Amino acid sequence: MGYRIATIAAHAGRVSDQPGQPVASPISLSTTFVQGAPGEYDEHAYSRVGNPTRDALERTLATLESGSSAAVFSSGCAAMHAALQLLGPGDQLVACGDIYGGTYRLIEQLVRPMGVEVAWVDMCDVAAVEAAMTGRTKMLWIETPTNPLLRVFDIEALSTLAQSQGALCVVDNTFATPLLQRPLELGADVVVHSMSKYLNGHSDVVAGAIIANADEVSDRLRFIQRAGGAVPSPFDCYLVARGIKTLPLRMTRHCENAQTLAEWLGEQDGVVAVHYPGLEQHPEHELAARQRGAFGGMVAFEVAGGLERARAVLGRVRLFSLAESLGGVESLIGQPALMSHASMPKEVREAQGIRDGLIRVSVGLEAIEDLQQDLAQALLTP
C-alpha cells in the first residue's frame, strides 16, 4: 500500500525500517567502501557514485514526486545543467520566457553554445508552443509557477504536446514542491528542483535534484551525475531529508500567509499590481486551482514609482530580510530587476513584464500581522 504524501515526508531519508536500524538517518561520511575482491562492488563503492545518506534522500524524492528514481546534485543549477545535457548539437529546446534568471543564463550561455537551438515562448499559449516546435525539438522546459511573475502553465497540455512530437517535458517544480504539484503524474518526463528552497526549507543548504520515471532517461541522468560528479555532501543530504520531514506543515503555513498577504497588498496605496495565483483576478487562477493543491508561498507586487520607490521600500523593511533566494522559514524580500533577474537583459526582462518596480517576497512562517506591519511601514515611504 502506498503511503500518503505527509507520511512519506515524515519518514524522509530513513535508511531502513528493519529492527535495530536507526530511525534518524545516520550521516555516512565515508568516501569509500570495502570491497570483497578487486573489481567486485557491493551496494556502495565510492561516494561520488553512491552513498547511503544520499541514496536514502533520493529514494524519498522519487517517492514524493511519483518517479522511479532521483539523482541529487550540488545545486539546483547543477541539476538543471545535468537535465539539459540530455540535449546535443542540432537539437531544439523550447523554454518558457518567464523564468528564473539563472536558468536563462545557463541556457543562453552554456547550452546554446553547445549547438542547441533555443526558442523562448510564452507557455500560457499552448498553440504558440506548438508553432515554435520543429522536427528537431527534443525538450520543452517549463517552470511553473514562474519566477517572479507567478504565471501558471498547463503541465498536462504541454506534456501531451511534447509527447506527440517525441520531445521530453521537463518541469522545474521548485516553487510548488511535490506537496502542491506532481508534474510526473500530469504526464511530464522529468522534474527538477532547487532543493536550496522549500525542500530543505531552512536557508542553510545549496542542492538540487532531478526525478524521472523512464529507465532510459533515469540511467542517463545517473550517469551524468556520477561522471560529472556535481554531488552534494552526505551532510547536506541529511539536512535536506530533515527539512522534508516538516515540508507538509511548512507549505500549509507558507500558503496561508501568502494568500492573506497578497489580498492585503491589493488594498494598499501605491501598490499597482499583485501577482499571486490564489487571487481570483490572476489570469490562471482556475488552472492553478485545478493543477495544484494550493497556491504557494511566493508573492510579487509592483509599486508605483519604479526602481527608486522599490529600492526605498526595500531599504525600510525590518522583519523581511533583503536577500536572494526563497522557500525558507523566514520571509525574504527582493527586487528581481536588480537581483534574481539581473543576468537577463533589460529589454528581455521588460518584455516579460518584469519591471523595475516589481518586488518579490518569499513569505515565511512568521505571524502574518507582523509581516503586514513591516510592509505597511515600508510602503509609507514618500
Ligand SMILES: Cc1ncc(COP(=O)(O)O)c(C=O)c1O
Ligand atoms: C525556480 C528556480 N530554479 C532553480 C534555481 C537554481 O537553484 P540553486 O540556487 O540551488 O542553484 C532557482 C534559484 O533561485 C530557482 O528559483
